[in-house]
Amino acid sequence: MKKAILSGNEAIARGFIEAGGKIAAAYPGTPSTEVLETLSQVEGIHAEWSVNEKVAFEVAIGGALSGVRSLACMKHVGVNVAADPLMTAAYTGINAGLVLMAADDPGMFSSQNEQDTRHFARLGKIPCLEPADSAESKQFIKAAFELSESFDTPVILRTTTRISHCKSVVTLDPAESPAGRGLVRDFAKYVMLPSNAKKRHVFVEDRLVRLKAWAETSTLNQVIDGDKEIGFIASGISYQYVREAFPDASVLKLGVSFPLPEKLIWKFSASVKRLAVVEELDPFLEEQIKAMGIAVHLGKNQLPSCGEFNQRLVREKISGIQLPTKEPVAGLLVRPPTFCPGCSHRGLFTVLAKLKLYVSGDIGCYTLGALPPFSAMHTCICMGASVSAAHGMAKGLALQGATQKPVAVIGDSTFLHSGITGLMNMVYNGGDAIVIIMNNDTTGMTGGQEHAGTGRSAKGTAAPRLDIAKLCQVIGAKRVREIDSYRIKDLEKIMKEELAAEGPSVLISNQPCVLRYRVSKKAFAVERKTCTGCKACLKAGCIGLSFTPEGKTGYVEIDPLLCNGCGVCAQLCTTGSMKMM
Amino acid sequence: MKVFNILISGVGGQGVLLTSKIIAEAALLQGLDVKQSEVHGMAQRGGSVLSQVRFGEKVYSPIVSEGEADLLIGFEPLETARYLHFVKDDGAVIYNTRPIGTIGVSIAAEKYPADIEDIIKSRVKTVLPFDGTQLAVAAGDKRTLNLVMLGAALRFLPLTESIIIDAIVNTIPKKALDINQKALEAGKAHLP
Numbered sequence: 001m002k003k004a005i006l007s008g009n010e011a012i013a014r015g016f017i018e019a020g021g022k023i024a025a026a027y028p029g030t031p032s033t034e035v036l037e038t039l040s041q042v043e044g045i046h047a048e049w050s051v052n053e054k055v056a057f058e059v060a061i062g063g064a065l066s067g068v069r070s071l072a073c074m075k076h077v078g079v080n081v082a083a084d085p086l087m088t089a090a091y092t093g094i095n096a097g098l099v100l101m102a103a104d105d106p107g108m109f110s111s112q113n114e115q116d117t118r119h120f121a122r123l124g125k126i127p128c129l130e131p132a133d134s135a136e137s138k139q140f141i142k143a144a145f146e147l148s149e150s151f152d153t154p155v156i157l158r159t160t161t162r163i164s165h166c167k168s169v170v171t172l173d174p175a176e177s178p179a180g181r182g183l184v185r186d187f188a189k190y191v192m193l194p195s196n197a198k199k200r201h202v203f204v205e206d207r208l209v210r211l212k213a214w215a216e217t218s219t220l221n222q223v224i225d226g227d228k229e230i231g232f233i234a235s236g237i238s239y240q241y242v243r244e245a246f247p248d249a250s251v252l253k254l255g256v257s258f259p260l261p262e263k264l265i266w267k268f269s270a271s272v273k274r275l276a277v278v279e280e281l282d283p284f285l286e287e288q289i290k291a292m293g294i295a296v297h298l299g300k301n302q303l304p305s306c307g308e309f310n311q312r313l314v315r316e317k318i319s320g321i322q323l324p325t326k327e328p329v330a331g332l333l334v335r336p337p338t339f340c341p342g343c344s345h346r347g348l349f350t351v352l353a354k355l356k357l358y359v360s361g362d363i364g365c366y367t368l369g370a371l372p373p374f375s376a377m378h379t380c381i382c383m384g385a386s387v388s389a390a391h392g393m394a395k396g397l398a399l400q401g402a403t404q405k406p407v408a409v410i411g412d413s414t415f416l417h418s419g420i421t422g423l424m425n426m427v428y429n430g431g432d433a434i435v436i437i438m439n440n441d442t443t444g445m446t447g448g449q450e451h452a453g454t455g456r457s458a459k460g461t462a463a464p465r466l467d468i469a470k471l472c473q474v475i476g477a478k479r480v481r482e483i484d485s486y487r488i489k490d491l492e493k494i495m496k497e498e499l500a501a502e503g504p505s506v507l508i509s510n511q512p513c514v515l516r517y518r519v520s521k522k523a524f525a526v527e528r529k530t531c532t533g534c535k536a537c538l539k540a541g542c543i544g545l546s547f548t549p550e551g552k553t554g555y556v557e558i559d560p561l562l563c564n565g566c567g568v569c570a571q572l573c574t575t576g577s578m579k580m581m
Numbered sequence: 582m583k584v585f586n587i588l589i590s591g592v593g594g595q596g597v598l599l600t601s602k603i604i605a606e607a608a609l610l611q612g613l614d615v616k617q618s619e620v621h622g623m624a625q626r627g628g629s630v631l632s633q634v635r636f637g638e639k640v641y642s643p644i645v646s647e648g649e650a651d652l653l654i655g656f657e658p659l660e661t662a663r664y665l666h667f668v669k670d671d672g673a674v675i676y677n678t679r680p681i682g683t684i685g686v687s688i689a690a691e692k693y694p695a696d697i698e699d700i701i702k703s704r705v706k707t708v709l710p711f712d713g714t715q716l717a718v719a720a721g722d723k724r725t726l727n728l729v730m731l732g733a734a735l736r737f738l739p740l741t742e743s744i745i746i747d748a749i750v751n752t753i754p755k756k757a758l759d760i761n762q763k764a765l766e767a768g769k770a771h772l773p
Contacts, residue, residue: 003609005602005605005606005609005615005617109620110620133616133643161620162618162643162644165618165619165620166616166617166618166619166643166644167605167615167616167617167618167619167643168614168615168616168617168640168643169609169614169615237642237643240641240642240643241641241642243641243642244641244642310642310644310646311641311642311644311646312646312647312648312649313646323648324648325647325648326647326648326665326666326667326668327666328663328665328666329662329663329665329666329700329704332659332662332663332694333659333683333685333686333691333693333694334629334683334685335592335627335628335629335659335660335683335684336628336683336684337593337627337628338627338628338684340627372684372685372688372690373684373688373690535688535689538687538688538689539688541684541687541688542687543627543681543682543683543684543687544687545687545688546682546686546687547687547688547689554689561723
């Protein structure tokens, strides 16, 4: 048997292959992205970047209804977008197996909130499985498809960052090839008219009772027999922290975090003196266990609901004993992420900062424009919100007699995900805001994935390329202009014209992502003799620049290995000292 | 064997993740259980990067807690100092002395600290600082810093050197193998 070190996401992809899965659809989102990236390399599987998570899940529904095992992958906030089809797919059930893989991000390494996806399983009354390492990630997705087909239900496979992005040892098994089931015509099951849905709701409640009975004996739940002083209940990564912190304790490991095996939990809790429930984020297990009438001695009364755990935190909080601490070195400079040298967003944010505009932001690399030295983004809520919120702001400001015009900044992938509807709404409702679409021809922040506007599919083959400018015109935006975000003087002029014009205005920058496309332009250099050390160029906020104090002023240097020749700093230079090498 | 804990820190783009990948692969080849943890996404855009590798008979948690690291491999001084509190009392630190400024330093809003070496030496007994970037450039490519650092780390790793070389061969594309092995040797030979 071949062994490999795989991340949780790679293991999920491997499990999908071994389960004979055929359709995989996803929208990129850290920490979920690598599942679809891995599957896009596999022949015989249709793997696609869908335009958003709702679409991805609906594609997977269609795949399952067509008779092949289907998977949709997304990050936790993507499940909000997909919640509409999810809640009704819970009623229709499936044909071939249907799994939604959702990756939560405790600690918010790359997310705008820390919500707990397990609540969606309870809301939809569908099962939720939680693997605790890569080997289980592979095992559990296969189990999820079997469960889906046995109980006629979509299944949620929930990971967290430390499951998706940690690597551990996986044994590779041969792939199954389940026969395709073909389409089934079943009006009462698949057409959710109220008359049918009423009957399906009864089915859902009955299915939940049967799933509870199944969970009692499922081998996905395991009891580790040990010391009875404190018994632990945990799932996912928290299980690993518990085993590390209390290697001799009894543990009930829940691979199925919904529905709970109530009898098993009763039996386990009766076998130990005190019960501890260890889970990151919400007290999802704890509240249900308490509702069963079982005393939870140690849980969220000791452990935080914010951030991620580790073995040390679990050991300290549960034992109540403070371990000897080592303080981090105090006062160290932070190293926040920043625009890459040569990034097309730099010129835009230099201008937005200069004009002191109010910027309604969105999700992507450009969110870094909210940080110093630009500090030129003032909201960031969720995918697509920049456009719709800018419209609401403009209307609200007008009613207050203000003449301020808000500016929305959104990327190409995010615009196609859910910015289009906001723009349509703004045009329809007589809105007056500026919408800047930073089209860098990729989904940048997640590492560079294709989308409907790049002209390539997830598999790298040629695909129709959506024309964003034409789309905006068709929607009815009166003023659609192309901009060059590297030319800051022209950009400033255009911005001023659009601020004065009656909107909505759409400005589109079509500069490729330098990281994704490995754009390499000639570096600039500083003429030391003429540089006066005025620091005007430093407003470009580029790590390729450095200032060395000398006497009362100083001088600036450009690191030729970092500089990508975008020329934004040179345009800010007051003495013409920056020249291309 | 008891679980051995390694932290590898640096700046996005320095190749930190490749070093941890090779060490994890070597641990597997040596028949050990291994877990490796890293962070993607927002944290990579020129920000601070941390990778963690743990190996032994049986490894549960994929992450290293405060005071648990046997070895800290720092690709950059400031990013080495940032994780010192994770190092055991009898743990070791090796680090590349070549600094990389932060965005705050670039815009002259803050100064890169001058006393990093003193801070590191005051916290940990076994510290080996050296200019790994220079060795990588001498080996033929600045990007081989990750193999230079691995070479320097060999003396602290409870893994057989021949197995680490097998792991390198498994991990690195054939055409880049020569230059990377040169970098590994440079890192290994440089320190006393």
